[in-house]
Amino acid sequence: MKTKTRKQVISILGALGIGLACLQAAAAPEFPPLPEVKGDTVPDKGTFNIKFSIGTTQSGAQYRGLEYFKKIVEQRSEGRVNVKLFHSAQLGDDLQAVSSLQAGTLEMTAPSTSPLVGMLPQLAVFDLPFLFPTPADADRVLDGEIGQRMLKDASGQGFVAIGWAENGYRQLTNSKTAVQTPDDLAGLKVRTMQNPIHIDIWRTLGANPTPMSFAELFTALEQGVVDGQENPWITISSSRFNEVQPYATETNHVYTPFMTLVSERFWNRLPAEYQALLVDASKEMGIYERHVSRTMNDQLKAEMKASNMNVTELTPEQVAVFQEHLEPVYEKWKSQIGEDLVDAILSKN
Numbered sequence: 001m002k003t004k005t006r007k008q009v010i011s012i013l014g015a016l017g018i019g020l021a022c023l024q025a026a027a028a029p030e031f032p033p034l035p036e037v038k039g040d041t042v043p044d045k046g047t048f049n050i051k052f053s054i055g056t057t058q059s060g061a062q063y064r065g066l067e068y069f070k071k072i073v074e075q076r077s078e079g080r081v082n083v084k085l086f087h088s089a090q091l092g093d094d095l096q097a098v099s100s101l102q103a104g105t106l107e108m109t110a111p112s113t114s115p116l117v118g119m120l121p122q123l124a125v126f127d128l129p130f131l132f133p134t135p136a137d138a139d140r141v142l143d144g145e146i147g148q149r150m151l152k153d154a155s156g157q158g159f160v161a162i163g164w165a166e167n168g169y170r171q172l173t174n175s176k177t178a179v180q181t182p183d184d185l186a187g188l189k190v191r192t193m194q195n196p197i198h199i200d201i202w203r204t205l206g207a208n209p210t211p212m213s214f215a216e217l218f219t220a221l222e223q224g225v226v227d228g229q230e231n232p233w234i235t236i237s238s239s240r241f242n243e244v245q246p247y248a249t250e251t252n253h254v255y256t257p258f259m260t261l262v263s264e265r266f267w268n269r270l271p272a273e274y275q276a277l278l279v280d281a282s283k284e285m286g287i288y289e290r291h292v293s294r295t296m297n298d299q300l301k302a303e304m305k306a307s308n309m310n311v312t313e314l315t316p317e318q319v320a321v322f323q324e325h326l327e328p329v330y331e332k333w334k335s336q337i338g339e340d341l342v343d344a345i346l347s348k349n
Helices: 006-015 020-024 061-076 094-103 121-127 135-142 145-154 196-204 214-223 233-238 264-269 272-306 316-325 327-337 339-348
Strands: 048-053 081-086 159-169 171-174 189-192 208-211 228-231 247-250 255-263 310-313
Touching: 048 061, 061 081, 061 159, 061 272, 094 159, 094 255, 121 145, 121 196, 121 255, 121 327, 121 339, 135 145, 135 159, 135 255, 135 272, 135 339, 145 159, 145 339, 159 264, 159 272, 171 233, 189 196, 189 214, 196 208, 196 327, 214 228, 233 272, 255 264, 255 272, 272 310, 316 327, 327 339
Parallel strands: 048 081, 189 208, 189 228, 247 310
Antiparallel strands: 159 255, 171 228, 171 247
């Protein structure tokens, strides 16, 4: 029997519904050492165990951030608060993990904001195109009054929101052509999440948006069921989309954060000193994770170029053309999300 190629194996796994993330989970990259933990230890208020689950793999910046969170919490509590990490949706995807928080069977998770829009409509603001022109704009909003108010408003549905981290900017890849203008997207089948704003973005640009499970995506790209997809560089690299997508455009069209959540049942059992510890650790984790994420993005983009992927980096003038085309998306969704929130964020850029 002939040895199966990697692509054939992935196709078989995809047909069986086995996500590529599971295939990649064991291949964690070499990260720099975690920062030293500073700050005072907290008083002894008993022992607690935290299961912290995420949907992304251990090869990404998010998991590295969680390792720093674990280090901070365990050192400052002198081991009285123990944190066990779970990656690659081992305890369920983002929505399943949130349900577990509400049921009190899981202590912490940090989902992407997009899947939470059904229960927290205000989070749809992060799906608007070109909301944050630069990472510094995102930091200014998330770390400032607006971000803190959004955390407070998100709490109370069986979980407490205590911090932000970075999923990152989404980029376009495809198998057909180098995309530099909206005209280049005409008729292109682009896989999207089942997200109405994302679907509107690509339809408005002239593409053919095709919602699809991520587990099916590599096989769909390989077989030409869809022509392209959009995800952060870390996902493009870890999923090896460059093997079936010769073209990429660094569009930075949507910036998606992670939101750190704690089960409300667990939170209410914690003494105030431990609650403060988790909040502080979450903030420090977010700062560190963003640094790792952005460093990795630059490295991974360079790796994609080295793999002979044709990477187009848009000029400010080219980005402005995309923004102009997408103004109707803002007009459609602004009132549904909340004009005050959208305007407040835009005023910070």
